[in-house]
Amino acid sequence: MGFQGGGMNGTAIENFICVIYNVSFMNCTWHVGRTAPGDTQYFLYWKSSRREEFMGCQNYIKDNCGRHTGCRFQNVTIKNKMAHFLVNASSSGQAIKPFEKKIALYKIEKLTPPLNVTVNCTGVSYGCEIQWQPPRTSHVKRDACFKYEIVIENTADPGKSMKDASKIKSNITGRSYIFQNFNAEKRYSVKIRATDNGCLVSQTWGEWSIPVEFGREHLMSTSGYTLFLLSLITASLVFFICIVTCLKTTSTPVPQPKDPFHEISPMHFQIAYENQLIKHEAEEIITTIEEMDDMQVK
Known part of the structure; x- marks a missing residue:
C-alpha cells in the first residue's frame, strides 16, 4: 500500500502519538490538520514488521464532528519490532497530505506498576525490607532490565495539614530495598515505579504502584x-x-389468684358454715323425736 500523492501543507494530521499500556493495548491519537477542510476524514493503517501487510484501524476515536482523531488496538506484541504507521485522508474539496511514521514499539510502552509490593518490618535496628516483582511486559523477562524509583512518605496525622518530607530513592536494581530510618511510632506509605536499565525497555518512567502503608496502626x-x-x-x-x-x-404487680370460694369474704364463709351446722343438728333432733314416737305407738 502506498501514499496518495500531493496535498497541501497543513492538511496532514499533527501531533501523532502512540502509547502501549497494560502489556498489549495501544492507543494512537492525532490532531486534525490546521488547514484541512471541514469534511476531511483520516484513515490509519499500520504494520508491526516489514513482512506483514498493512492493516486498517478497526476502532476509531472520533471528535464531536465525527472525524477520526485516533485508534485503539488490542493484542499488540512488542518484541523487537519497528512499526510502520500510515495516515491517509480524503476530502471533497482538495487533496490531503498523507502522514507516515516508523516507531520502535518498545519505546512507546508505558510500563505497568511493579507487582506484589510488600513491606516486612523486623525491628527498629534492622529497619523494614520492601520487596516487589518486576512490571509485566510482553518482551522482557530479565530482572536486570529494570531499575526503580521508590518514594516513602510519613503518613500525616489527622490534625496535621501537611505530610513530612518524602524520602526518594532512584536507580535501585533488584527486587528489594532496606528502609533504615524506620520509626515504630510513625506510619509510612511506599510506592514504586520502573524504567529501563539498558535493555529494550522504554526510558520513560512507568506507572506508580498503589501505595502500601506500614508501621504504626492506621489513625482513624x-x-x-x-x-x-x-x-x-x-x-x-x-x-x-x-x-x-x-x-x-x-x-409489674403479680396478679393474685382467684378465691376458690368465688371471692366470699371469710366472715360470710363462717356464717354459712354455722348455718349448715344448725341445720344438721335440727335434722338430727327431728329424726330422734320421730323414732321415739314410733316406739310409743308400738
Whole structure:
C-alpha cells in the first residue's frame, strides 16, 4: 500500500502519538490538520514488521464532528519490532497530505506498576525490607532490565495539614530495598515505579504502584471516626431500651389468684358454715323425736 500523492501543507494530521499500556493495548491519537477542510476524514493503517501487510484501524476515536482523531488496538506484541504507521485522508474539496511514521514499539510502552509490593518490618535496628516483582511486559523477562524509583512518605496525622518530607530513592536494581530510618511510632506509605536499565525497555518512567502503608496502626479517619461514634450511640440506645424494658417487667404487680370460694369474704364463709351446722343438728333432733314416737305407738 502506498501514499496518495500531493496535498497541501497543513492538511496532514499533527501531533501523532502512540502509547502501549497494560502489556498489549495501544492507543494512537492525532490532531486534525490546521488547514484541512471541514469534511476531511483520516484513515490509519499500520504494520508491526516489514513482512506483514498493512492493516486498517478497526476502532476509531472520533471528535464531536465525527472525524477520526485516533485508534485503539488490542493484542499488540512488542518484541523487537519497528512499526510502520500510515495516515491517509480524503476530502471533497482538495487533496490531503498523507502522514507516515516508523516507531520502535518498545519505546512507546508505558510500563505497568511493579507487582506484589510488600513491606516486612523486623525491628527498629534492622529497619523494614520492601520487596516487589518486576512490571509485566510482553518482551522482557530479565530482572536486570529494570531499575526503580521508590518514594516513602510519613503518613500525616489527622490534625496535621501537611505530610513530612518524602524520602526518594532512584536507580535501585533488584527486587528489594532496606528502609533504615524506620520509626515504630510513625506510619509510612511506599510506592514504586520502573524504567529501563539498558535493555529494550522504554526510558520513560512507568506507572506508580498503589501505595502500601506500614508501621504504626492506621489513625482513624474522620469518616471512620464518625461511623464508630454512630455505632456506639446506636448500641447504647439499644442497651438502654433493653434495661428499661427489663425494669418494667420486674416491677409489674403479680396478679393474685382467684378465691376458690368465688371471692366470699371469710366472715360470710363462717356464717354459712354455722348455718349448715344448725341445720344438721335440727335434722338430727327431728329424726330422734320421730323414732321415739314410733316406739310409743308400738
